Amino acid sequence: MSAKSRTDLADMPEPGAGGSGASVDEITDRILAAIWEHRLPPGTKLVEEKLAEVFGVSRTKVRLALGKLSHDSILTVEPNRGTFVSSPTVEQARQVFDARRVVEACLVKELAATAKKEQLARLRKCTAQEAEARTRNDRRAIIRLSGEFHVLVAEASNNAYLSKYMRELCSLTCLVIALYDAPGVPSCPHHEHDEIVDALEERDGERASALMVEHLTHVESTLRLELPGSAEIDFKAVFG
Numbered sequence: 001m002s003a004k005s006r007t008d009l010a011d012m013p014e015p016g017a018g019g020s021g022a023s024v025d026e027i028t029d030r031i032l033a034a035i036w037e038h039r040l041p042p043g044t045k046l047v048e049e050k051l052a053e054v055f056g057v058s059r060t061k062v063r064l065a066l067g068k069l070s071h072d073s074i075l076t077v078e079p080n081r082g083t084f085v086s087s088p089t090v091e092q093a094r095q096v097f098d099a100r101r102v103v104e105a106c107l108v109k110e111l112a113a114t115a116k117k118e119q120l121a122r123l124r125k126c127t128a129q130e131a132e133a134r135t136r137n138d139r140r141a142i143i144r145l146s147g148e149f150h151v152l153v154a155e156a157s158n159n160a161y162l163s164k165y166m167r168e169l170c171s172l173t174c175l176v177i178a179l180y181d182a183p184g185v186p187s188c189p190h191h192e193h194d195e196i197v198d199a200l201e202e203r204d205g206e207r208a209s210a211l212m213v214e215h216l217t218h219v220e221s222t223l224r225l226e227l228p229g230s231a232e233i234d235f236k237a238v239f240g
């Protein structure tokens with residue numbers, strides 16, 4: 001996916017605003033944007049006919065978009081039941097963060113050596129927009145922009161496979177956050193993004209890499225990823 005079409009996510013009308021003749025990519029992007037902004041929570045059933053009506057397109061196009069997203073594990077097809085927004089388990093959530101630590105540590109290390117001025121400026125612009133969204137307390141924008149920062153890092157690496165993979169991991173992270181977020185906890189603390197850009201500007205790959213790992217561990221630690229049964233349920237506290 002090109003950088004252009006991804007940036008345009010921000011300007012896209014919400015479903016219901018029409019949009020006849022949308023392409024399969026556009027439908028895919030709009031569903032993804034809704035997932036990123038927690039407008040489509042995990043477990044939501046996606047009905048082809050309804051989406052076709054909302055987007056003003058044929059069911060075939062919707063089916064193709066849903067097929068793409070289920071291929072990327074963002075949606076789950078349950079035989080005889082339908083297509084649902086995936087609900088990653090605690091184990092899958094941990095695997096998503098493990099994968100991100102490995103991939104993103106490598107990405108920023110490489111990026112510190114190769115990043116062009118414009119790419120660094122773009123990352124800085126993203127963190128500035130994020131800070132601005134925070135002042136407005138625009139939660140949807142905060143969630144979207146904090147995910148976008150990581151996709152931008154992947155895109156700057158110029159490795160199409162890695163950026164595709166990162167996009168998938170970021171979407172899964174959004175689902176994980178929607179499921180396991182402790183109420184009131186923000187997603188990515190944005191000053192940590194700024195620190196990563198600082199290290200990239202200083203061309204300090206080791207530091208950028210360490211900061212990224214620390215940052216992802218921090219985000220993971222704000223989630224409530226306890227395996228069922230790992231903690232004794234205090235029924236008195238629950239019902240008292």
Ligand SMILES: [Zn+2]
Binds near residue numbers: 215
């Ligand atoms: Zn982040």
